[in-house]
Amino acid sequence: MESAWFHGRLVNICYEFHQLSTNGLDKKQIIQQLNHDYRLFSKKEAFTCVCCGKPVEMVLPLDRSVHFRHKDGSECSYSENYRKYKKQKEKYENIKRHELGKTILRTLLEGQLKPYGITVQDGYHYKGTLSFIPDFILTFPNQEKIWAIDYFTGFKGSKGYATHIAKRKETYQSQGIRPFFLVDEVWLAFNPKVSAYTTFVESELHIIEKRPQDIDWNLFLLDLDPHLLDLLLQQPSKYEPFDTRSIVYVNPEDRTCKILRFLMTNQRHAFVLTTPLEISLEQALSITPDMETFQLYSHEENKQMVLLKEELLAKYYQILAEEERKLKEKSLFEEKHRSEAEERLQEAIYEHIQTMEERIKEWGQASTNNKIRSQEEMDEDLSRRFKALNSSYMKRKAELLIQSARQHILQHHTVNTYPEPSDMTTEEKVAMKK
């Protein structure tokens, strides 16, 4: 047992131990100090059991936690619950972290709940034996409600630990006790730099909750423009219907609390909707006005939603701008490519026209058979060139160009077939015609 009555006040020996420890004393020095302060009182039976009133004695071992025990070695519900509690904590928790955190949580809970007439007591002080002893039992005025608070520090992925937490929850609920599970921040695995997802161990799956603010997040998702939703979730259909869940991680030493809101993907991974919302532990452990739950939400959540939407919108506009830039680049490239091809075509046609001119010059002297053969060769050459053109637009353009060139040359040829008494070259004649 941690506590005992002493001259009308409750002495919690573990609390005193931690007080001395924060003053810089080591375990040996603390035990010396406690011995100095209380040993004689303990011998004279000044300490009595909180539950049954029998005398208890102070036990200060070097290798285990300090505690009280019945002087006659008997058991009452407190001593039995306490023994069970200690055994469970030693088996599953990081004792040092748990004890320190529990001390801080107690102070905060008492400060926040006393004004409402809610009593905060150690779980093992519960009148009646429990199979699972919570860290704290909160009793509402007139015993109308009982809540249990557990602080988990032992990071364990084992099946046994998960079963332990699940059974604990089930037992509380079967006894009409509402459980609140606070998980130490050492369990929080989330790093947006490497992943937008978090991963849970099986134990955490029993701690995940559905809180009123989770429904607000569902509405936020439903209200989001489909383009933005695609950006946020990649494959929104995978998560439909949206069912936001949350988990709370506490850091008693820093007096902070982080709330994670997420959509489960499969059994153990979840897409985290927003960076963990940090609130003070004081706020987290204060009660809502309707006294139905703790204020495990951030006042910044609506702001966070607006910010997230703005972020997504900015990202979306950036993507649109990028697409437009690429399209522009593509059309510029195509235009350049086309004008280059046109240039090449012009050259080819010019070359072709020159060949045609030369052939036509030869025609003058050629026989009819040869004229036909030359014409066939030229057509063949043309069709070969056309085949090389890969655009129908270019083909049509080339056809028209060559047609007009051929017409021009044939006209010129007609002139040439009735030779004038002249030695002028074709170029000279063309120049003259102009």
Ligand SMILES: [Zn+2]
């Ligand atoms: Zn007792």
